[in-house]
Amino acid sequence: MELNENARVDTSQVDDRRGSGGGGGMGIPIPIGGGRGGIVGIIIAVLVALVGGGFGLNAATNGGGSEQGDNTSLEQKCSAEDGLKQLDCRNALYVNSIQAYWRTAMPEAFGEQYRPSKTVFFSQNVSTACGAADSGVGPFYCPADDLVYIDLSFYKLLADQLGAEGEFAQPYVLAHEYGHHVQDLLGTEAQMRRQQQRDPQSANALSVKLELQADCYAGAWAKNATGTADDKGQKIFKSITEQDISQAIDTAEKIGDDAIQQRSGRPVNPDEFTHGSSEQRKQWFTKGFTTGDPKSCDTFGSGA
Numbered sequence: 042m043e044l045n046e047n048a049r050v051d052t053s054q055v056d057d058r059r060g061s062g063g064g065g066g067m068g069i070p071i072p073i074g075g076g077r078g079g080i081v082g083i084i085i086a087v088l089v090a091l092v093g094g095g096f097g098l099n100a101a102t103n104g105g106g107s108e109q110g111d112n113t114s115l116e117q118k119c120s121a122e123d124g125l126k127q128l129d130c131r132n133a134l135y136v137n138s139i140q141a142y143w144r145t146a147m148p149e150a151f152g153e154q155y156r157p158s159k160t161v162f163f164s165q166n167v168s169t170a171c172g173a174a175d176s177g178v179g180p181f182y183c184p185a186d187d188l189v190y191i192d193l194s195f196y197k198l199l200a201d202q203l204g205a206e207g208e209f210a211q212p213y214v215l216a217h218e219y220g221h222h223v224q225d226l227l228g229t230e231a232q233m234r235r236q237q238q239r240d241p242q243s244a245n246a247l248s249v250k251l252e253l254q255a256d257c258y259a260g261a262w263a264k265n266a267t268g269t270a271d272d273k274g275q276k277i278f279k280s281i282t283e284q285d286i287s288q289a290i291d292t293a294e295k296i297g298d299d300a301i302q303q304r305s306g307r308p309v310n311p312d313e314f315t316h317g318s319s320e321q322r323k324q325w326f327t328k329g330f331t332t333g334d335p336k337s338c339d340t341f342g343s344g345a
């Protein structure tokens with residue numbers, strides 16, 4: 042994967058809350074979900090977030106926009122000549138690419154207008170309209186404030202603990218989260234929650250379908266990513282190689298529920314799956330990538 046060094050990073054699509062007072066400053070991590078047992082805790086907490094429709098329980102003071110970051114230093118850094126050497130600037134540019142894709146793909150595929158959503162960079166802990174969260178939960182999307190949240194140190198963990206290496210894992214993760222935003226805009230997410238309430242026994246199976254669809258949407262973005270451009274029309278990517286795509290597939294595989302259960306030393310139990318097996322995640326990312334068409338991501342209709 043090569044980024045175009047002439048592409049301009051639009052930092053207005055992110056909200057940098059890593060600075061003082063932006064979350065890390067308080068030094069009081071507010072744990073949510075289960076134990077902090079390494080990656081299992083992380084994934085379980087993510088599941089709690091997703092299955093529970095956000096963290097819900099201690100919803101923060103209305104709006105989540107109560108906290109605002111400061112993009113000044115990020116903007117400075119990313120507009121410098123070698124800005125794209127910086128992890129945060131590259132991630133902001135991935136967000137630009139993903140949203141540029143959906144701006145045209147959503148009306149094309151679903152006849153609906155895309156509404157942009159910011160990605161919040163935080164460190165350690167953050168307050169959201171879905172409640173307070175700490176880094177342990179991993180990246181997530183909060184439907185109540187329409188924001189994607191990520192502590193960028195997650196990528197190190199992804200590489201160190203899950204062995205999911207390679208830079209392309211990063212845009213894959215972000216594209217998956219924006220997939221949830223698209224599901225939110227299309228009403229898929231709300232529909233799924235209602236279905237879960239009507240039929241609690243299939244709650245996990247329904248969650249798997251939602252997750253696999255987000256993987257498939259990420260694949261559709263990956264297929265079309267080289268066509269995305271910044272606001273001046275400069276291409277964002279110079280190239281995305283087969284190796285990048287296999288890295289994304291590899292990441293999808295590494296974060297499959299069965300792989301996670303195995304790593305945690307627990308017996309693999311498909312009834313507990315909420316994100317899908319490695320094979321399923323791989324399969325649906327690949328489907329989105331092969332077709333390049335989000336309409337093909339019909340995990341709900343396909344018995345996935």
Ligand SMILES: [Zn+2]
Nearest residue numbers: 217221252255
């Ligand atoms: Zn997800």
